[in-house]
Amino acid sequence: MSDTPSNSAAKRPPRQSRTGLTSTGARKAASKSNRTRAREFALQGLYQSLVGRNAVDDIDPFTRDLAGFSKADAVHFDALLHGCVAEAEALDALITPALDRPMSEISPIEHAVMWIGAYEMKHCLDVPWRVVLNECIELAKEFGGTDGHKYVNGVLNGIAPQLRAIEIEAERNKKPA
Template sequence: MKRREAREKAVQTLFQLDNTEMSIEEAIPYIMERPIDPFYESLVKGTTEHRDEVDEALASKLEKWSLDRLPKIERTILRLAVYELLYHEDVPHKVILNEAVELCKEFGDEKSGRFVNGVLSKFEEK
């Protein structure tokens, strides 16, 4: 599985987890067939396990917005991207931003990509 597809599936899974009472163990096989892609699994589990740290970092970059006010899909994509920025140092900053914008094109509306790009661009490149 390519990383882009893994990110798409991760967004779907994280969105589902954020909007239902499902556990990770229930949500993963609902979205992903076996064998489970390791990159996909690391994105879902990592974003979920580090949600407090991700949300804290994300909230510090939001201007005039709170996490609760964000549209659910943008919040999900931002959480995934911030998780990657913080914990996947092997992935270039620019790639993470581009992938997040592409995910917005896939799942959001025409304004989503610009908003997400603007928030993520406030994170310093390592």
């Protein structure tokens, strides 16, 4: 037996660098807009509301203290976090008919992403519905389960005609260039 320590640690490959990751472990993207970042922080807050049943007045300051929040659109974050919590029942009433299972079986991440999508389609008319849809799909890809983004896409596409009928109809009637 040798008195020297084992070299097994030296044989392991080096850990992958965490450069390029946010404090949550999500990928950083230099091109992320401040609204995209606001959605990400709102998603984290809504998750705390859904899972931890934390009060929005506790979630808000906690989330604002997270690394990177200064790069988010704080006004949009406020609208999403406070609006989704305040309108939770109404948003669930919009979403539930498009579900193929009870809301209790939906992952809290996908649930929160669908809240964000429904809220933005209903209240943020300056954001085109396809942008809302794409942003929510990306949120679900980044933070949700393996195929959660597909489910989110289906549900939000299902409720979009109810919330953005004029915009969707105008898009359908647009002649190809």
